[in-house]
Amino acid sequence: MALISLSTRLGPLELRSPLIAASGTVGSVWEWADVADVSPYGAAVAKSVSPTPWLGRPAPRVAPTTVGMLNGIGIQNPGIEAWALTMEPYIATAEVPVWGSAVGEDVHGFSNVAKRLDAAGVAAVEVNLSCPNLEDGQIFSFDARLSAEVVEAVAGAVSVPVGAKLSPNTPDIVAVADACRAAGADFVVLTNTALGFGLSLEDRRPLLSGGVGGYSGPGLKPIALRSVYEVSQALPGLPIVGCGGVTTGRDVLEFLVAGAAAVEAGTIHFAEPRAGRRIMKEVQTEMKRLKVSSVSELVGTLEQW
Ligand SMILES: Cc1cc2nc3c(=O)[nH]c(=O)nc-3n(C[C@H](O)[C@H](O)[C@H](O)COP(=O)(O)O)c2cc1C
Secondary structure, three states: OOOOEOOEEEOOEEEOOOEEEOOOOOOOOHHHHOOOOOOOOOEEEOOOEOOOOEOOOOOOOEEEOOOOEEEOOOOOEOOHHHHHHHHHHHHHHOOOOEEEEEOOOOHHHHHHHHHHHHHOOOOOEEEEOOOOOOOOOOOHHHOHHHHHHHHHHHHHHOOOOEEEEEOOOOOOHHHHHHHHHHOOOOEEEEOOOEEEOOEEOOOOEEOOOOOOEEEEOHHHHHHHHHHHHHHHHHOOOOOEEEEOOOOOHHHHHHHHHHOOOEEEEOOHHHHOOOHHHHHHHHHHHHHHHOOOOEHHHOOOOOOOO
């Protein structure tokens, strides 16, 4: 069989691999790149960053669950100015395209951060419309109009491609994805963590100081796949990055077939920082088994019963 082609087209972006490291699970990328081989990845997304420093929530803010984990970090980050100071020199020499992730409390906050991310050299900007850990509990992606306003402002502020990252709890995810597309998003990322909760019987307290947090890991896969499936069926031209519970090469292929052009893996990196090499080996093994020689032959090839 001919050589396997792993490159994939995500709207205006050409990625060398369909595997992307998800925001918040590989730090600011460089810490992780120190221990992991980044060559199997098409991109790595840095932790979301806000206009000013955010302290995040007090401990406990991560907890394992029966399957996967809960987190309530609250997007602790140093703010965009400090971020750009340390990240700009790294991004220029990184061995993987680095994407930025913008978060804010309002439209201007998002667009100011995105502008600075772009100036620091990121290859794309994800707009984190879906974090469940902000103080007032507001999730932008629950509201199509608000999401569109943010995306429009960000798309107008940057020269690089823009992706809208949505929550799997978004009531009508097709409507919100469509609004983001119309507002200028080049792709959507489906999805962020799902709202989750856990408690300790011994302490009679929530596992996270903030109570409700974000649930991620293998249990999220069917929920994220559902989002990818619904959006790709309803909006066939919209490039999608699948994300949720990816731990194996087979998971990557399932997201591709459901309609994603690329796939992010997050939680797996905490247990296995070098997961990318294994996952992409498995992707190639599975592609050979399925007699498929390029990633593009898989994207959106799902058939109905
Ligand atoms: C500890 C932790 C921190 C995260 N921080 C962010 C973040 O800052 N921005 C963001 O967009 N997503 C963040 N996420 C969500 C992941 O990027 C990803 O969307 C989610 O975990 C689902 O993928 P997974 O099941 O492969 O982990 C975080 C996830 C975890 C577990």
